[in-house]
Amino acid sequence: MIGLNHYLILSGLLFTIGLVGVVRRKNLLMLFFATEVILNSANIAFAAASHYYGDLAGQMFAFFIIAVAASEVAVGLGLLIVLYKKHGSLDLDDLASMKG
């Protein structure tokens, strides 16, 4: 029988995948994708806890996470477009323009 533990471990695995992406990738758009993966793993954990404890608060938090993710994408993509106009690339290393 599938229990809460299964879902929590799955969520931890997905979070780890997203974390690997955030740490390893250098392209900013790839960083955004990895962030989406992380947010989705948190959503799964919330929904599973909500189901197995019979509590609706988890689903509410998942809704707010979705709202935050949507606004993050809107603002972030605007910033990425401005950055691309300025630098011509989306590489994180190009951002290190202030050499100390």
Next chain:
Amino acid sequence: MYEQIAFYLFSVLTIGLFLVTVLSKNLLYSMTALAAGMVMISGFFFLLGADFLGVVQLIVYVGAVMALYAFAMMFFDATRDVKEKNPNGAWIFLLGGMVALMMVLIFSAPIFSENIQAIYPSIAGATNPQSVGLVLFTKYLVPFEVAAVMLLVAMISGIILAGKKMDQSLTTEDDVLNTEIITEEDDK
């Protein structure tokens, strides 16, 4: 039985698709795999009885967020492979592995939790969207309104950030050169 089959199928598919998302070299493959993974995650929500959350996941993530990414990808060169220079090192793998282990432990910590009481228990006799509506518009009304204002702010800032100098070409400098050539010819 069916629940187990569905769970393992969805988990394998989700993990595989998200691995493709994170490790792929091509932006377009990465985005497509991410969209497919979102669909699989909505499958988890349906499995957990959170119907409304699953539908919202499909509409907002797969519909809106992915369309936004697809639009943004028109600005960037999506066909070219992403070139990244990654400092190869055992340190990164060691630290990454340790962090990953820690994250899995933290996330699975509620396995050992006891005495958790439901603050807002599911309403008996109500379907999932009904009870979600009841809780959302009573207990969580203020966060809901704040989220609405936040989405409005995000929309305005997105329009302003992306819409500035929309008439200029991004990818090619030909337009600038052409206008310069034309003005030079005019001067002659």
